[in-house]
Amino acid sequence: MAQNKTAAIFHGTGCDEHSFWIPWLKDKLEETGYHVWTPSLPKHEDGFAHLDVWENTVIRDTTERHFNLIIGHSAGVPLTFRLLSSGNFSTDNALCVAGFLNPLEGMTPDHPTYPHGLDYPRIKEQGRKFTYIHSDNDPWGCLPTQGEAMRQAFGGILVTVTGEGHFGSEIFQQPYPEFPLLLAHCLL
Numbered sequence: 001m002a003q004n005k006t007a008a009i010f011h012g013t014g015c016d017e018h019s020f021w022i023p024w025l026k027d028k029l030e031e032t033g034y035h036v037w038t039p040s041l042p043k044h045e046d047g048f049a050h051l052d053v054w055e056n057t058v059i060r061d062t063t064e065r066h067f068n069l070i071i072g073h074s075a076g077v078p079l080t081f082r083l084l085s086s087g088n089f090s091t092d093n094a095l096c097v098a099g100f101l102n103p104l105e106g107m108t109p110d111h112p113t114y115p116h117g118l119d120y121p122r123i124k125e126q127g128r129k130f131t132y133i134h135s136d137n138d139p140w141g142c143l144p145t146q147g148e149a150m151r152q153a154f155g156g157i158l159v160t161v162t163g164e165g166h167f168g169s170e171i172f173q174q175p176y177p178e179f180p181l182l183l184a185h186c187l188l
Contacts, residue, residue: 004033004035005032005033005034005035005068005069006034006035006036006037006064006066006067006068006069007029007034007035007036007037007067007068007069007070007071007186008036008037008038008039008058008062008064008067008069008070008071009022009025009026009036009037009038009071009072009073009076010039010041010054010058010070010071010072010073010076010077010079010080011038011040011041011073011074011076012049012073012074012075012076012098012168013047013048013049013074013075013113014043014047014170015073015074015168015170016040016041017038017039017040018040019168020073020167020168020175020176020177020179021167021168021176021177021178021179021182022038022073023038024177024178024179025071025179025182025183025186026038028183029069029183029186032187034068034069037062037064037067039057039058039061039062041053041054041057041058041079042054042057044112046112048111048112048113049075049079049112049113050112050113051075051078051079051082051112051113051114051115052112054075054079054082055079055082055083055086058079058083058089059088065088065089065090066089066090066091067089067090067091067092068091068092068093069091069092069093069094069095069186070083070084070089070091070093070094070095070127071094071095071097071182071186072094072095072096072097072099073097073098073099073167073168074097074098074099074140074142074166075099075113076097076099077096077097077098077099077100077101077150078099078100078101078113078114078115080094080096080099081101081115081118081123082115082118084122084123084126084127085117085118085119085120085122085123085126086122087119087122087126089126090126090127091126091127091128092128092129093127093128093129093130093131093186093188094127094129094130094131094156095131095133095182095185095186096130096131096132096133096147096150097133097167097179097182098133098134098135098138098140098142098166098167099132099142099146099147099150100141100142100146101115101146101149101150101153102146102149104140104141104142105141120153120154123153123154124154124155127154129156130150130151130154130155130156130157131156131157131159131185132146132147132150132151132156132157132158132159133147133159133161133167133181133182133185134146134147134158134159134160134161135160135161135162135163135164135165135166135167136160136161136162136163137162137163137164137165138165138166139165139166139169139172140166140169142166144158144160147159147160159181159185161181167179167182
């Protein structure tokens, strides 16, 4: 099948392109004709995702500036917003899994993973469709209230599921190797 559609999948803090459902989703999307980019973003010694570093890495490592799909998990969601906010990237469909827009518990606005300085109108211009997938028991605090904040800011739909945690977490021993719900939303 010809690969003329593009997708990018951005992992969360402490993860990489092989984490959780990312390889499974990549394979499934490629079976439907997508060219899928799944970068392993730099890990910082303090253990946090550094959005400035991640954004610069994405800019450096791909010439693609429009993706049909952008999927972010956890800290990959604020990265997605940073990329869209810059005006240098656009997408037809942004899927935000267990992400956040407002500070998480203990997170200050100067935290390296906090998406400060976003241009909300530009994000709405650069992303045609937004879907936020959250669980009611996310142990990191990426709860449906975060999804609702994103929905209020950028439009789109909020999908809330019961008892699925963070949709993948090493610390909370949640392997989450497949994610059919996310695939279904990718293909809508």
